[in-house]
């Protein structure tokens with residue numbers, strides 16, 4: 001019996017995918033160059049943590065945007081970059097996490113616990129990262145086959161991870177959603193974008209969008 005590997009080694013030559021790969025690694029290179037040349041503000045660890053966190057959120061938002069975009073005629077390429085964007089979001093979030101626990105706290109669990117205990121933003125970040133970890137691990141075809149229908153349900157957790165990241169962002173900026181106080185402009189803009197992307201996945205809103213798209217020439221939705 002032939003053995004099936006849990007990882008796909010097929011190479012996809014979609015131009016959009018290559019743009020994603022190139023863009024993501026260029027951002028990493030830019031961060032490394034800034035760190036090596038002392039261009040990361042007076043607090044380089046904090047700046048690097050913020051930058052990796054922001055890029056992870058941007059990539060996560062792009063990956064959520066891929067599903068509705070791929071339904072628009074002529075934009076079906078977006079469906080092929082969704083997984084890569086999700087995996088890169090996880091990669092940047094992991095770098096962000098390692099910068100915090102490793103570089104900032106030297107993996108000292110006692111210090112981390114003492115600091116994290118009173119900071120809910122750390123816990124929301126950790127919850128989001130654990131979801132992204134589960135989705136990244138099970139993103140391979142082999143897991144898709146093993147889990148069957150559960151795979152789809154599991155991967156819907158991305159719609160929980162994204163709002164958790166927004167909450168993490170708001171609290172990290174010491175903002176308050178109820179009184180809309182603190183440094184909230186950027187977290188709120190990202191929050192609006194995520195809310196919109198979740199709304200188009202909710203069936204009622206989806207039907208409206210789908211019926212509009214179905215009217216366009218060349219649409220794949222009927």
Ligand code: HEM
Pocket residue numbers: 046049050051052053054056057060089093096097100101122124125126127128129132165168169172173
């Ligand atoms: C265990 C998981 C996580 C930990 C420990 C963590 C830690 C942190 C810390 C310490 C900050 C504040 C940096 C500062 O301003 O001093 C921060 C901010 C942030 N984090 Fe996380 N984070 C985690 C997960 C995530 C994930 C999964 C994402 C996105 C996918 C994310 C996105 C962000 C963003 C966007 C900011 C705000 C950056 C800014 O102020 O410009 N974090 N995080």
